[in-house]
Amino acid sequence: MEPLFMEPVFQEKIWGGNSLNTIFGFELPSERVGEDWAISAHPHGVSTIKNGPFKGQKLDQLWQEHQELFGNQQGDVFPLLVKILDAADDLSVQVHPDDSYALKHEGEFGKTECWYIIDAKPGAQIIYGHNAKSREELAQMIREERWDELFNRVTVKKGDFFYVPSGTIHGIGEGIMILETQQSSDTTYRVYDYDRTDKKGNARELHIDQSIDVTTVPARKESLNIxxxxxxxxxxxxxxxxxxxxxxxxxxxxxxxxxxxxxxxxxxxxxxxxxxxxxxxxxxxxxxxxxxxxxxxxxxxxxxxxxxxxxxxxxxx
CATH class of the missing domain: 2.60.120.10 (Jelly Rolls)
Structure with a gap:
């Protein structure tokens, strides 16, 4: 049996750039590509096999029809999604629900993820966690837009690694490229988006009520046993x-x-x-x-x- 190599699936984003071309050599559809869904069976971007007897087939199809390739694992959905993200600008500050909330409200699994920092410009930062002590304080700080008090900022460098469980408020900052491993989900609740507008002048949707519902309070301190x-x-x-x-x-x-x-x-x-x-x-x-x-x-x-x-x-x- 051969390894299954994947064709990249590119996603244009308001915060994307062209570093996936300049660093990785990918041919990009525009100058605003934020993500390569490198290994994905999610319906919003499904990988295609590029070699061997399954060349040209989609990963979701392979999961359904050839379970022997995956050890006959249970489940209707290929459970993992791997991305490379190029943050030419700040991503929105966001939070993801856990499985129970997402299945009830969104019809798909929740999203726990982790980040490996491929590269970062000097001084680049992520938002990782928050400083609210109760859900009531979280709601008040969000409604009053006390972002500097609420968000916890961390300076990052190449080679750093972060675990981002569901319920974690987070945001990738400008000048950072990461490899993200996550559950196969595309449910994101935006807390704050820097008052940006798209090319039509429309502000992107925020999800304040859902964010307050699903955020872990107080923020959980994640320690890695590397x-x-x-x-x-x-x-x-x-x-x-x-x-x-x-x-x-x-x-x-x-x-x-x-x-x-x-x-x-x-x-x-x-x-x-x-x-x-x-x-x-x-x-x-x-x-x-x-x-x-x-x-x-x-x-x-x-x-x-x-x-x-x-x-x-x-x-x-």
Whole structure:
């Protein structure tokens, strides 16, 4: 069995730019591309397989018709979505619901996500959490637009990692590129959007009532138990093991040998270049390459000088 390589799916955004071209070499449809949905079966942007016996098929179709590729996992929906985001401008400050709220109100799963900072301009910041002590105080601070008091800002740099569970107020700042691993959901509640208007002069919709409903209060302090396992000059860094996904960094300096530890594995090259070797066959890897290693691939090897962010379905998926 071959790895499944993905065609990128680009999403134009009011805050997007062209760094997915200048850094990753992608051919973009405009100068305002904010996202590459790198591995996705979500109906708002479905990946197409670009190689092998399933070339030209959509990932959602593969999930429905060839469950053996994914270890016969349960569920109607492929559970993960991997994106590369280029924030040429500030994203809205937002929050996502959990599964129970989203299924009841939106008809899809909630959205827990995490971010690996691919690159960031000096001094770039994210909004990560809030300072309200009660839901009543949260509502009051939002209604009074006391943004500087409410939002918690964090300066970031290349290589940082953040866990963003549902209920976390967050916003990606200008000059940041991230690899996002998330539940397969596109439900976002905007708290604040910097009073921006679109090209027609219309303000984008805010979702104040929903945001107050779903925000975790007081904000939860997330602590990561990051583990590194070295293999010569290369290493595997474990960032997260959650009910939704497990996320790793593969740091390749020469050779990195890996074995299957989940029904399937997703990976994206965020830096450098190299080769993926599966059952004696070699596949070239360049920045932005995204692929799935299906269930019947037991082991593989990555060679070169590269960083990849990999993920697997979590224990409850």
């Amino acid at each position: 583990l590194e396992k070295r293999q010569g000059e290369s290493s595997v860094i474990t960032y997260l093991e959650t009910e939704f996904f497990n996320v790793y960094e593969w740091q390749v300096h020469g050779i990195l040998k890996l074995k299957k530890q989940a029904p399937y594995t997703l990976a994206t090259v965020t830096d450098g270049f190299g080769r993926l070797i599966v059952e004696g066959k070699t596949y070239e890897l360049t920045m932005g390459t995204s692929f799935i290693l299906p269930n019947d691939i037991e082991s593989w090897e990555v060679q070169g000088e590269a960083t990849l962010i990999a993920s697997e379905p979590g224990k409850n998926v």
